[in-house]
Amino acid sequence: MELIAIGEIIRERRKSRKVTQDDLAEIAGISIRTLRDIENGMGNPELETLVKICHALGLEIKVEVIK
Amino acid sequence: MELIAIGEIIRERRKSRKVTQDDLAEIAGISIRTLRDIENGMGNPELETLVKICHALGLEIKVEVIK
DNA sequence: AAAAAATAGGCATTTTATTGCCTATTCACT
DNA sequence: AGTGAATAGGCAATAAAATGCCTATTTTTT
Numbered sequence: 001m002e003l004i005a006i007g008e009i010i011r012e013r014r015k016s017r018k019v020t021q022d023d024l025a026e027i028a029g030i031s032i033r034t035l036r037d038i039e040n041g042m043g044n045p046e047l048e049t050l051v052k053i054c055h056a057l058g059l060e061i062k063v064e065v066i067k
Numbered sequence: 068m069e070l071i072a073i074g075e076i077i078r079e080r081r082k083s084r085k086v087t088q089d090d091l092a093e094i095a096g097i098s099i100r101t102l103r104d105i106e107n108g109m110g111n112p113e114l115e116t117l118v119k120i121c122h123a124l125g126l127e128i129k130v131e132v133i134k
Numbered sequence: 135a136a137a138a139a140a141t142a143g144g145c146a147t148t149t150t151a152t153t154g155c156c157t158a159t160t161c162a163c164t
Numbered sequence: 165a166g167t168g169a170a171t172a173g174g175c176a177a178t179a180a181a182a183t184g185c186c187t188a189t190t191t192t193t194t
Contacts, residue, residue, distance in 0.1 A: 006114070009130050020170065031153050036172065043151065046181075047073070048111045060133045063076050066125050087140065098183050103142065110181065113151075141190065149182070160171065 006050065007041045013057045014039075028056040073117065074108045080124045081106075095123040 014024050021039070025032040029052055037043045038053065047061075054061055081091050088106070092099040096119055104110045105120065114128075121128055 006130060022170080032171095033154070033173090034152055037152090040172075042173090044113045044115045046111045046113055046151065047117060049152080050114060054130060058133050060131050062129045062131055063073060063121060064127050064129055066127045089140080099141095100143090100184070101182050104182090107142075109143090113181065116182080135194105137192100137194080139190100139192070142188080144186085144188105146185090147183080150179100151181080152179070153177085155176090156174085158172080158174105160169105162167100162169075164165105164167085 007039045009059070010035075010053055010057065011039045013059060017057065024053070024056060028052040074106045076126070077102075077120055077124065078106045080126060084124065091120070091123060095119040 014021070019027075021032050021035050025035040028035070030049055034043075034045070034049060035053065038045050038049070051061060053059075081088070086094075088099050088102050092102045095102070097116055101110075101112070101116060102120065105112050105116070118128060120126075
């Protein structure tokens with residue numbers, strides 16, 4: 001699970017929902033600046049930040065055993 | 068996915084591997100202080116920190132659609 | 135029961151994510 | 165092509181995570 005991968009997942013999901021970065025950031029309760037960085041694979045977000053975004057998109061973060 | 072849940076998953080996995088916090092922290096490349104906080108559900112770790120720990124334990128962080 | 139090992143958490147410091155403000159660039163629509 | 169919306173990213177300030185040092189408590193081992 002890399003940053004860029006999460007960013008892409010979030011971006012695709014957001015676009016499929018036809019939501020702007022601005023709207024998603026507001027719904028998730030984070031700044032658009034942070035959302036932008038995450039979608040572009042920059043930085044190293046806090047778990048809570050990711051959870052907020054994912055929740056706003058109907059996504060969930062899970063921990064699984066590597067097979 | 069809540070903090071306390073991740074902490075418990077990590078702790079259980081670590082114990083099943085018979086590894087101490089000290090050892091796991093060193094293997095993961097983070098401080099024992101941070102690992103301790105995460106296992107006890109305190110704080111709000113960075114994604115990279117979680118990834119390091121999970122990797123050291125053969126665990127993976129995933130994003131899934133909520134059913 | 136005693137000793138050693140492991141875990142817990144307070145606190146100050148350092149490092150880094152988040153944020154806001156700004157302008158530039160790209161995209162979508164008429 | 166032109167216009168407005170959306171996205172991108174630099175930079176400084178702020179907020180918060182990570183770390184190190186310390187002692188206390190709990191757990192394990194002998």
